[in-house]
Amino acid sequence: MRRIAVVALVLLALPAAAMAEGMPQLDFKNPLTISQVVWLAIIFAILYQMLAHWALPQVAAVLEARAVAIGRDLDAAHQAKAESDAAVANLTAATQQAQAAAQAEIASAVAAAKEIAATQSVALHARLDAQLAEAEQRIDAARVAAMGALRQVATETATVMVTRLTGRAAAAGTVEAAVDDALAARSPG
């Protein structure tokens, strides 16, 4: 029981004791309390100067170097990309140009072939027309000739038949007129 009382006493006495003793931090009679601040000023000033002019610029230089390296690499990448883009554009343009040229070539060849075919067909038509006309003329001539020969044969035949049937010769003009009538009636168109 005595021990518990001691512990309780210790726990209770602590804050009171702390206050009673007084904090060394507020002991301004001690010259060290102020002298540490004087040294603080000296040390802080030196630290500030060394950091500002010696240590921090080193880190800044490293960061700067990295930024420069990254920027340079990025620039190189951008340039490479621009170059490849240009190459692709060139290729596309060349392909398009070649396609256009080929198309034009094909079109002109087709046009030329069509023109030749057209002239040939015109010539052929002309020749055929001429041949047709010639043939028609020949047919006409042959028909006329045939018609002429037919008239003569018919007249002669009719004269002979009249002579045989009637026993006398028919008048030449009458037979010819009858043949002409008959021919005129049968001739087409």
Next chain:
Amino acid sequence: MAAEGHAIDALGQFQLHTVGSFIGASVNFTQANLMMVLSAGVILALLHYGARPRAVVPGRLQALAELSYNFIHDMCTDQVGEEGRKFFPLVFTLFFFILIGNLIGVWPYAFTFTSHIATTFALALLVMVITTVVALRLHGWKFFSYFVPSGVPKLLLPLLVPIEILSYLSRLVSLSVRLFANMMAGHVMLEVFGAFIVMLGAAGMLFWAPAVVSLAVDVALIGFEFLVAVLQAYVFAVLTCIYLHDAVHLH
């Protein structure tokens, strides 16, 4: 046994003494100043040896140096704006001086120089003087319009202007006391619970369970101290940036 109540010397750890034999004693060079030199050395070494490989793809130390640099640089430009670049070395020095000081202070047998109100007050005063000088340089007499809130009835100004001036000056107190009190409180707690481990262990109650609990609390407090060490340094730096922003932009 009651004498043990005075055996817990939670504040003795903040007692200053000179270091460096008679030379240190002759110039009143304290252990706090030794820790300041150590912190400065750690910061400079980190940046110098971190930046030395100059690798495009950084190693661990270089990444740490670059992260430190970019962290404060971004803080300055984000909080203050483009003008913040000018104050970057100052904010960097403040943040890392306090941060490394706090972190070294958690180390056994080390001393936390930020646990002294005189030191933190001096740092806060530096910030206040710089922000005020910057504001006066940039804005001249217009700086005093900072204490006149816009859009309030003229009748209230006699009341509001003193309040504004008071709140401006109270930055000095809040900046210094916040850091000092946080660091001191943590170390007092560590010391108190450390003493509990020994005293309750010696008392031998309940199979030393109270001592084990005290040890567990101390372990948790160490982690908490690391958090506070980083947080307070960050708060100090951010508030410095905010005050610089006010000085540069006047609201």
